[in-house]
Amino acid sequence: MARDYLAEKAAKKKTGQKALWLLMILLVIVVSMVIKIVLTGSLKPDVFSGLPSSDEAYTVAKQFIRPTLKTTSTNFSDSHYQFAKTSDSVYVIQSEVNYKDDKNEATSTKFKIILKYNGGQANQQKNWEMLNLSVY
Numbered sequence: 001m002a003r004d005y006l007a008e009k010a011a012k013k014k015t016g017q018k019a020l021w022l023l024m025i026l027l028v029i030v031v032s033m034v035i036k037i038v039l040t041g042s043l044k045p046d047v048f049s050g051l052p053s054s055d056e057a058y059t060v061a062k063q064f065i066r067p068t069l070k071t072t073s074t075n076f077s078d079s080h081y082q083f084a085k086t087s088d089s090v091y092v093i094q095s096e097v098n099y100k101d102d103k104n105e106a107t108s109t110k111f112k113i114i115l116k117y118n119g120g121q122a123n124q125q126k127n128w129e130m131l132n133l134s135v136y
Contacts, residue, residue: 052122054083057091061113063125064133065097069109074099089117090131111135 052060058081066074074097081095094112101107112134120127 051088052091052117054081054091054093056122057083057115057117058093058095059123060125060128061091061093061095061115064113064115064128064130065111068133068135069097069099071099071101086114091115091117109135 058078062074062076077096077098081093084092086092092112092114094110096108096110098106098108112132113130114132116129116131118127118129
């Protein structure tokens with residue numbers, strides 16, 4: 001009888017440990033879901049939320065153009081840009097940038113950039129490819 005009691009006790013202990021681990025895993029999942037909802041407002045994955053908007057494409061276009069100007073004081077015409085799509089993932093943006101050149105004179109330059117969206121987060125430059133840049 002003593003052996004049956006000890007075997008039952010060991011089996012219950014093992015079952016209790018499994019149940020505890022299962023509860024801990026469920027708790028971690030629930031806590032991570034709550035944190036995701038609090039931080040992003042939804043449970044949807046942010047991997048692919050559709051094609052980028054014109055504002056997102058223009059923001060990335062500015063990231064491509066800034067290094068070509070060789071100045072830190074740039075002012076893009078955010079409300080006056082033109083936007084078009086030539087296909088699902090190819091964007092054409094025309095706008096103007098004002099900056100101070102190396103002689104500290106105010107200069108205005110118009111540009112046209114063609115970007116291809118490769119997927120991923122739309123606000124990251126690494127997910128885009130510049131196909132063409134025309135400055136005039």
